[in-house]
Amino acid sequence: MNFTMNRQLIEGYIANNVINPLVLNSDIELAIPFIPDKSLDLIVTSPPYYKQRDYEFDGQIGQEQTPEEYINKMVDIFTRLRDKVKDSGCFFLNIGDKYGKKGEMLLIPTRIAAELQKRGWILKNFIVWYKPNHMPSPFKGKFTSTWEPVFFFVKDTGNYTTPDYYFNLDAVRVEHKTNDKDVPDDLPRIVSLEDYEKVVPILEKYKKDYSGKFKDQNENLGASPGARASVNGYSYSKQRVFKPTNDNEIEIIMYLRNARELKGISVAEIDEALGYEHTAGHWFRLDRGGRSLPSPEDWLRLKNLLGFGTHYDEEMTKMHYVLQAVMKHPLGKNPGDMWSILTEKTSKPHFAIYPHDLVRRIIGAACPENGIVLDPFAGSGTTGDVAMEFNLKSIMIDASTEAIGIMEESFEHALLDELRKVRSKNDDKELMDMF
Secondary structure, three states, X not given: OOEOOOHHHHHHHHHOOOOOOEEEEOOHHHHHHHOOOOOEEEEEEOOOOOOOOOOOXXXXXXXXXXXXXXXXXXXXXXXXXXXXXXXXXXXXXXXOOOEOOOOOEOOHHHHHHHHXXXXXXXXXXXXXXXXXXXXXXXXOOOOOOOEEEEEEEEEOOOOOOOOOOOXXXXXXXXXXXXXXXXXXXXXXXXXXXXXXXXXXXXXHHOOOOOOOOOOOOOOOOOOOHHHHHHHHOOEEEEEEOOOOOHHHHHHHHHHHHHHHHHHOOXXXXXXXXXXXXXXXXXXXXXXXXXXXXXXXXXXXXXXHHHOOOOOOHHHHHOEEEEEEOOOOOOOOEOOOOEEEOOOOOOOOOOOOOOOHHHHHHHHHHHOOOOOEEEEOOOOOOHHXXXXXXXXXXXXXXXXXXXXXXXXXXHHHHHHHXXXXXXXXXXXXXXXXXXX
16 A cells, blocks of 8 residues: 655554565655654665656656756765664665767766765775676667666764674675685694694695795785695684674673773773783774774783683683685675676566566675665565565655556565465464374
8 A cells, every 4th residue: 555655654664563565655855854764774776767767757856957967866865865774774776877968978876976975875885787688789889788886885974984884795695606625625624722733744745835936935925815825835823712793892892991990000001011002992992993802812911910800711812723725605605796687577667677686685685684675766666575575674665656556566466475375384284283
């Protein structure tokens, strides 16, 4: 059902347990004030492109007189929507370019992205969506356009460090193309301190017979384990077992801060006692860019100085050896910033849909469990379809009444299909209970 705009409707939808998309027939510029601040986890959208299609209603976006007018409108809309996104939220924008009267590219997508970076958005990726089934070009004076940009933004929260936004790479990893073994089977990835001496002879077996210019050097090899292994063979690095989360770090730092206050000692005095300059201060800071945890050795020295207990000793001091080699991630590889995804055909009139697989990758990576997705130019409702697949709430806004009708019908069918699945499962259970 399509609703007129009001804040109570949106707030009520956000608060309830229904995941069927909320469909709103409105110009997004009028709808923005009714969306609660910091309520959205993800915006993913593909707005009408400049002069691409006429949807035949007054006030539509995409039919502005000049590219500049269109760009300014897009920038204004997405700047205003920024306040509606949580500080941990993300924004993905798919938008195509247009050619001018002289056949020149207008660079509309990159001009919008550049302006948004001045308005509180941080551009994390310029993703190339390559279309394997792209349309051939009728123009013989240029190469065929085969891709469109997808911009990945996060909020600039005003700190000098990278924002702490939600991003789950493991959810969207792709299969490795080769099945080659990364490292020999007899070299374990993790080795305890007690067992390390047992792998030393095995390391000798795989030592490289390298005679190039980097022979017997560890400098100028870069940070890559692969580069070092190609010259010196495999090696192990001694590392702390405990891998703290953001919450773990803050919890331990608060523990240290409390111990320092009880002792009545300044950061400068700690630096002096341990023989450092401007180091100890990082152990007591809470900001993500400035804080760090002491090394195992420094933890024990700090413990001796401040006199705190054994509560975090195991986490902070237990060590093991980690194999330094280029190894395939067990869940697959990072899909990178060039996505080869087929376009989709539609029988729906006037609507150019972006593919469900494109939105699946975005939502899978950038929206947390129980999150809320907004598509301010919802069109035929692809974003809402995928949000339902992920059991997520979504708010679908579009100014076209035709688009609203298409979405309502699509979401109603999807809901009925889901109800049929639930009923079928219940029927199967009842049948099994009879035996």
